[in-house]
Amino acid sequence: MISKPLFKTAIKQNFIVFLIIVAVLMVYLPIIITMYDPSTQESLNQILDVMPQALIAAMGFSEIGGSLIDFIASYFYGFLILLLPMIYVIIVCNRSIASLVDKGSMAYLLSTPNTRGRIVRTQALFVIISTTVMIALVAAAGLAISNTVFPGELDVKAFLLLNLGALLLYYAITGIGFLASCLFNDTKYSLMVGAGLPVAFLVIQMISDVGEETRFLKYFTMFTLFDPDKIITGEGFILQFAALVIIAAVLYVLGYNVFNKRDLPL
Amino acid sequence: MPVIEISGLTKDYGNHKGIFGLSFTVEEGEVFGYLGPNGAGKTTTIRHLMGFLNPDKGSARIFGMDCRTQRAEIMNHLGYLPGEIAFFDGMSGMEFLNFMARMRGLKDTSLSDRLIDMFELDAASRIRKMSKGMKQKLGIICAFMHDPRVLILDEPTSGLDPLMQKKFSELILEEKKRGKTILMSSHSFEEVERTCDRAGIIRQGELVAIENMRDLRQKRRKVFLLEFDSPASAASFAGSGGFNILEVNENIVKLSILGNASGLIKALEGYNVLDLNTETSSLEDIFMHYYGDNAKTMASV
Numbered sequence: 001m002i003s004k005p006l007f008k009t010a011i012k013q014n015f016i017v018f019l020i021i022v023a024v025l026m027v028y029l030p031i032i033i034t035m036y037d038p039s040t041q042e043s044l045n046q047i048l049d050v051m052p053q054a055l056i057a058a059m060g061f062s063e064i065g066g067s068l069i070d071f072i073a074s075y076f077y078g079f080l081i082l083l084l085p086m087i088y089v090i091i092v093c094n095r096s097i098a099s100l101v102d103k104g105s106m107a108y109l110l111s112t113p114n115t116r117g118r119i120v121r122t123q124a125l126f127v128i129i130s131t132t133v134m135i136a137l138v139a140a141a142g143l144a145i146s147n148t149v150f151p152g153e154l155d156v157k158a159f160l161l162l163n164l165g166a167l168l169l170y171y172a173i174t175g176i177g178f179l180a181s182c183l184f185n186d187t188k189y190s191l192m193v194g195a196g197l198p199v200a201f202l203v204i205q206m207i208s209d210v211g212e213e214t215r216f217l218k219y220f221t222m223f224t225l226f227d228p229d230k231i232i233t234g235e236g237f238i239l240q241f242a243a244l245v246i247i248a249a250v251l252y253v254l255g256y257n258v259f260n261k262r263d264l265p266l
Numbered sequence: 267m268p269v270i271e272i273s274g275l276t277k278d279y280g281n282h283k284g285i286f287g288l289s290f291t292v293e294e295g296e297v298f299g300y301l302g303p304n305g306a307g308k309t310t311t312i313r314h315l316m317g318f319l320n321p322d323k324g325s326a327r328i329f330g331m332d333c334r335t336q337r338a339e340i341m342n343h344l345g346y347l348p349g350e351i352a353f354f355d356g357m358s359g360m361e362f363l364n365f366m367a368r369m370r371g372l373k374d375t376s377l378s379d380r381l382i383d384m385f386e387l388d389a390a391s392r393i394r395k396m397s398k399g400m401k402q403k404l405g406i407i408c409a410f411m412h413d414p415r416v417l418i419l420d421e422p423t424s425g426l427d428p429l430m431q432k433k434f435s436e437l438i439l440e441e442k443k444r445g446k447t448i449l450m451s452s453h454s455f456e457e458v459e460r461t462c463d464r465a466g467i468i469r470q471g472e473l474v475a476i477e478n479m480r481d482l483r484q485k486r487r488k489v490f491l492l493e494f495d496s497p498a499s500a501a502s503f504a505g506s507g508g509f510n511i512l513e514v515n516e517n518i519v520k521l522s523i524l525g526n527a528s529g530l531i532k533a534l535e536g537y538n539v540l541d542l543n544t545e546t547s548s549l550e551d552i553f554m555h556y557y558g559d560n561a562k563t564m565a566s567v
Contacts, residue, residue, distance in 0.1 A: 005368035009354070104352030108408070110318065111346040112369040115338040264318040266348065 002122040003114050010126040014092050018130060021088040025138055028080055033145045036071045058206040068146060069155040073162055073228040076142075081166050082202055082223065085134055089170060090195040092130065093177025096123035097259060098190035107266035120259050124178055124252055131170050139163035158232040165237060168244040169226040173198045175251025182255035185265050222247070267330065269294045269416055269447040270315065274324030277310055285310050285471040287324070292449055292464075297442050299458030299465035299479075300451040307471040308451040309349050312420050315449070316346060328416060341370075345409035349420035349451070351401045359389035359396070359404050363411065370412050378411035384433060398425040406434065410441070417441070419450040423457055435460045459483070487522045490530065493541035494519065503537055520545075 048056055097120065100106040109119055139160065146154040180194035201221040208217035208224075218224040225240040268291035275288040285307040292298040302308050313319045314326040317337030326333040328340045353362050363378050382389050385403040393401065402425040409417060423431045438448060438461040452458050458465050458479075465482065467475045489512065494500040500517045509530065513520040517540075523530055 003369065005365060009365060013354075013356070104348065104350050105354050107316070107318070107346070107348045108353065108366065109369065110316065110337070111341060111344070111348075111409075112366065113338050113341040113371070114369060118338075261320075263320055264313075266313065266316070266318045 002125055003118055006122045007126055017091055021084055022137055025084050029141055030145050032075045034149055036068050054210045057209045068150055068153045069158045069232050073232050077162050077228040086198055089131055089174045089177055092127055093174055093181050093194050094187055094190050096127055097181040098184055098187050101185055102187045104266055116260050120256050127174050131174055135163055135167040161231050165226050165231050168241050171248035172244045175248040179251045179255040182259040271327040275321055275326055276323035278322055288473050290466050290476055292447055294447050295445045297448040297462045299462035301458055301465050302468035303453055306468045309420055312418055315418055343415040345414035345417045347405050347409040347419040347422050351405050353393045358392050366408050372412045377413055378407055381407040381410055402426055417448045422450055487524050489522045489545040491543040492519045492539055495538040499537055
């Protein structure tokens with residue numbers, strides 16, 4: 001159903017950027033987890049009180065509870081997890097189809113006995129699997145670090161749900177990037193949509209967090225469907241997760257069909 | 267049954283760009299030259315044969331299979347050289363050929379090794395660092411390496427030096443002997459003349475002629491430039507009659523001959539000829555020569 005040599009080539013081509021993003025994540029994650037100290041939570045909150053509230057809120061750092069999971073959810077899953085892997089998925093989605101069509105190397109792929117469908121499936125699978133591996137690495141590292149530094153303190157179930165939520169959000173984000181990649185002949189336009197939309201969502205999400213006056217903006221960003229606070233407190237995330245899965249599925253299927261049917265300027 | 271069959275193929279891009287009602291066939295074992303100036307629709311036709319484009323009207327078929335819907339199956343027996351070369355970033359020539367072999371499920375690399383030798387390709391170097399000619403050679407090897415039954419080559423000799431062009435012609439003739447069906451596009455008449463059995467001439471998206479190469483050659487006029495020792499002798503030769511004199515400029519006479527040149531050689535006896543050149547005629551010129559007034563009216567459209 002997929003082309004193994006093409007999949008291997010995708011791994012080779014995207015290995016470096018994958019490693020860089022994972023490395024940066026692995027620098028931040030231990031720093032943030034080790035920063036947690038129940039006794040200094042109080043003083044940390046005091047520091048945050050002194051800083052401009054709007055800025056703190058925009059970075060997703062507001063309302064920090066006392067436990068380790070609150071701390072991680074707020075500091076890591078409030079902003080960093082939305083930003084860093086996003087850089088990776090934007091690059092990889094654009095490379096997966098649009099850049100091959102733009103540069104013309106797709107002509108070589110299509111001069112082999114592989115259907116367009118098989119090529120799209122291979123590229124889509126690579127995007128999905130590599131993103132999954134990235135989030136899984138973050139989750140595994142988070143568990144390992146927490147268990148080493150603060151044995152038994154982490155709410156493991158909530159932490160795993162947090163990562164599942166982030167992963168589903170990324171499936172939906174890559175769905176946007178992949179559809180854009182399948183749709184446009186020009187990487188310029190593929191990036192405009194594939195990168196522009198997720199970045200705009202992130203900015204809207206930050207603005208909507210600033211205060212009550214801008215709260216209504218949350219209805220204009222997909223990132224509202226991933227709410228770390230609600231996930232760890234267990235108050236209603238099932239619907240949001242389901243929505244993310246449906247969005248992702250629709251976008252990928254759309255991309256697949258568009259690429260199968262359209263004219264290619266090769 | 268023809269191997270390549272294009273019937274009523276139309277793709278309208280607006281502004282008279284595209285191809286309009288193209289129909290022609292290429293028989294098994296035939297080498298078909300596809301001639302036309304840049305932008306005439308050669309590459310658009312080839313893109314249909316490769317299944318990259320959906321035709322507005324008509325169809326393109328290879329081995330009786332539809333090029334758009336059964337492309338993957340056709341590609342088992344087809345070699346393609348794109349007009350614009352774009353490989354994968356960061357691969358070396360050898361890595362690319364190996365990758366393409368795996369994409370085709372090809373295990374035997376003996377043919378590609380032989381072609382690498384033949385074209386003296388430095389396959390170990392990075393594609394990004396290769397010259398245009400080097401990349402073209404890599405593309406040619408990639409098109410022939412799986413010993414396909416049909417070859418579709420878009421301007422195959424562009425970027426090749428004359429020596430490599432000759433080698434390429436040899437390769438085409440060799441493959442022709444082995445019964446391959448080949449369609450190659452070109453804007454150079456000479457290139458097609460060396461290798462092809464038949465040529466189709468496309469102009470502004472419409473097929474204006476399909477000719478047997480032997481017939482074309484017989485109809486072909488050659489233009490000679492003769493340099494005499496003085497304007498006086500040039501004028502006297504031009505005045506002697508019997509030739510189609512195109513132009514007299516000081517001591518240089520330009521004339522055209524249809525077919526045999528021995529009459530010209532006899533007539534030049536007694537003259538002091540400093541230099542004799544044939545003019546390489548552009549496709550447009552050749553076109554005019556073959557199709558005369560008809561072509562002129564078409565050119566003015």
